[in-house]
Amino acid sequence: MISHIPLEHGLFAAGALFLLGLIGVMVRRNILFILLSIEVMLNASGLAFVVAGSRWGQPDGQIMFIFILTMAAAEVSVGLALVIRLYHIYKSLDADSASSMRG
Amino acid sequence: MDIYLLFRKKGLGEILVNMNAPFYIAAMVAIVSTFMVVTRSNAVHALLYLIVSLLAVALIFFLLGASFVAALEVIIYAGAIMVLFVFVIMMLNLGPQTAAQERQWLTPGTWVGPAVLMVALAAEFIYVLSSTHGKLLEIRVIGPKQVGIALFGPYVLGVELASMLLLAGMVGAYHLGRRDKTNGVR
Numbered sequence: 001m002i003s004h005i006p007l008e009h010g011l012f013a014a015g016a017l018f019l020l021g022l023i024g025v026m027v028r029r030n031i032l033f034i035l036l037s038i039e040v041m042l043n044a045s046g047l048a049f050v051v052a053g054s055r056w057g058q059p060d061g062q063i064m065f066i067f068i069l070t071m072a073a074a075e076v077s078v079g080l081a082l083v084i085r086l087y088h089i090y091k092s093l094d095a096d097s098a099s100s101m102r103g
Numbered sequence: 104m105d106i107y108l109l110f111r112k113k114g115l116g117e118i119l120v121n122m123n124a125p126f127y128i129a130a131m132v133a134i135v136s137t138f139m140v141v142t143r144s145n146a147v148h149a150l151l152y153l154i155v156s157l158l159a160v161a162l163i164f165f166l167l168g169a170s171f172v173a174a175l176e177v178i179i180y181a182g183a184i185m186v187l188f189v190f191v192i193m194m195l196n197l198g199p200q201t202a203a204q205e206r207q208w209l210t211p212g213t214w215v216g217p218a219v220l221m222v223a224l225a226a227e228f229i230y231v232l233s234s235t236h237g238k239l240l241e242i243r244v245i246g247p248k249q250v251g252i253a254l255f256g257p258y259v260l261g262v263e264l265a266s267m268l269l270l271a272g273m274v275g276a277y278h279l280g281r282r283d284k285t286n287g288v289r
Contacts, residue, residue: 013130047164
């Protein structure tokens with residue numbers, strides 16, 4: 001494969017995806033969409049790692065991506081269990097419904 | 104060289120590959136579909152757009168020579184994690200009234216502030232990146248063998264920590280999803 005992509009363009013793509021995810025986290029009130037946006041942000045940071053890893057031709061970037069993948073899987077399982085629990089208690093997916101603590 | 108002569112000599116496919124068109128097309132698809140994820144009001148539509156975005160990122164990984172990670176992106180991200188989201192959306196059984204409420208929440212008053220701040224950050228990011236001129240990526244394929252050697256060589260402690268993190272995630276998900284015997288769901 002004869003492709004020479006500038007390093008900046010790969011980082012542009014990762015940065016754009018990360019910013020879109022950050023907008024999603026800040027704008028949405030549905031807790032399910034907030035989790036989806038967090039997935040987008042994690043994926044974008046993984047993309048930045050892989051781009052940087054291929055800049056130096058080392059496997060370290062891919063290994064960081066594998067760790068990010070593991071972390072995302074654990075985060076999603078706990079987060080979705082929390083979403084189900086919140087939905088059963090409040091009958092709503094509004095993130096503001098759980099804003100106050102008891103006690 | 105005249106573009107027509109170039110076209111006659113090499114053909115469209117080779118020209119596109121030499122211009123790195125697959126990378127840019129995949130990046131545009133990823134960005135557009137991620138934008139659709141953030142703006143949809145129906146959860147299932149957003150999920151399908153997110154799968155498109157993840158597949159586009161997997162193509163970028165493949166073009167960058169990271170074939171193992173591209174396969175992992177398709178199998179684990181677009182496969183396993185998105186299926187988890189689909190399960191939860193099906194379980195919650197969200198009707199059309201949630202989409203209407205979502206549209207009601209997404210007024211310009213809520214998204215203008217964060218969007219303006221993000222555009223400022225993006226402008227800064229583009230300025231910083233465009234002021235430096237790094238060298239071109241020389242794409243070398245880094246196969247699964249090299250990744251595996253590094254993963255179980257210098258990074259073996261990280262692998263152990265990741266396994267403990269997954270165990271903690273599993274225990275946490277089981278505990279949170281458990282039904283209490285006395286009054287249904289605690």
